Amino acid sequence: MSRTERPPVPEPLPHPVVDNHCHLDMDDSAEQLEVAEAIATAASVGVPRIVQIGCDLPGARWAVQAAETHDALVAGVALHPNEAPRLAAEGMLDDALAEIESLVVSGPRVRAVGETGLDYFRTGEEGRAAQHASFRAHIELAKRHDKTLVIHDRDAHADVLEVLDEVGAPERTVMHCFSGHADFARACVERGFWLSYAGTVTFKNAQPVRDALAVTPLDRVLVETDAPFLTPTPHRGRPNASYLVPHTVRAMAQVLGVDVEPLCEAIDANTDAAFGGAW
Numbered sequence: 001m002s003r004t005e006r007p008p009v010p011e012p013l014p015h016p017v018v019d020n021h022c023h024l025d026m027d028d029s030a031e032q033l034e035v036a037e038a039i040a041t042a043a044s045v046g047v048p049r050i051v052q053i054g055c056d057l058p059g060a061r062w063a064v065q066a067a068e069t070h071d072a073l074v075a076g077v078a079l080h081p082n083e084a085p086r087l088a089a090e091g092m093l094d095d096a097l098a099e100i101e102s103l104v105v106s107g108p109r110v111r112a113v114g115e116t117g118l119d120y121f122r123t124g125e126e127g128r129a130a131q132h133a134s135f136r137a138h139i140e141l142a143k144r145h146d147k148t149l150v151i152h153d154r155d156a157h158a159d160v161l162e163v164l165d166e167v168g169a170p171e172r173t174v175m176h177c178f179s180g181h182a183d184f185a186r187a188c189v190e191r192g193f194w195l196s197y198a199g200t201v202t203f204k205n206a207q208p209v210r211d212a213l214a215v216t217p218l219d220r221v222l223v224e225t226d227a228p229f230l231t232p233t234p235h236r237g238r239p240n241a242s243y244l245v246p247h248t249v250r251a252m253a254q255v256l257g258v259d260v261e262p263l264c265e266a267i268d269a270n271t272d273a274a275f276g277g278a279w
Helices: 035-044 057-069 083-089 093-104 125-144 157-167 182-190 207-214 242-256 260-274
Strands: 018-022 049-054 073-077 110-119 148-154 173-175 194-197 221-223
Touching: 018 221, 018 242, 018 260, 035 242, 049 057, 049 110, 057 073, 057 093, 073 093, 083 093, 083 125, 093 110, 093 125, 110 125, 110 157, 125 148, 125 157, 148 157, 157 182, 182 194, 182 207, 194 207, 194 260, 207 242, 221 242, 221 260, 242 260
Parallel strands: 018 049, 049 073, 073 110, 110 148, 148 173, 173 194, 194 221
Antiparallel strands: none
16 A cells, blocks of 8 residues: 555444544545545544634635535634744734634534644744734633634643633633643643544554553543544554544553443543534
């Protein structure tokens, strides 16, 4: 199989789960799946619902339209932390945040404000003030409109918690693609956050993430793809999609020492709680 060829469809899960973080609009692979096909293939393996995340203005507009078109989708909209410095430098950050707010209130298919947060991996010291300003604005936006806050945190664990503690986290907060260690997981759980695990939990070099999962209570666990990124083992490096969630769920069950079916049941219930109910 070539590196650009889509992985085969895995064995279905015994109970449905939700892919709570996906970028269907970013699939530019040689074997790109149409949205309806991506949804149908995911449903065939027990992933009948997806949260489509838009993390810049075009992506946020696309997410809302897609969620209004496909019953399987709801949307999250925000400015990715790496967008904030660019927009601020162009004098466009305030206008962009205003448009994000208009999308947040555009209808019930928008369930989340995200992904927002801090990313110190791709943005240096010169961009951090803009990231912090954008993050704070998104937190307030989520609280103002009673939406779930979806957080991107890369190499910024302590500062993410500091900002959330200072501003006050919304009632529903999800740590997307959890990348911290066990102590950080405990700190997030203590604050009532949900921790979402992606294909990284299957990577050989990701033992700290597995350690974090091992101390995450079953009622705080979510699963995601972050597709088309972070394809789980054994297909790492190939295009990711929601239909590959079963690989991640089965790896999570091994780490947690639970059977797959009760884990799926927990993930399904947790996702409804985290995103304001079923859809």
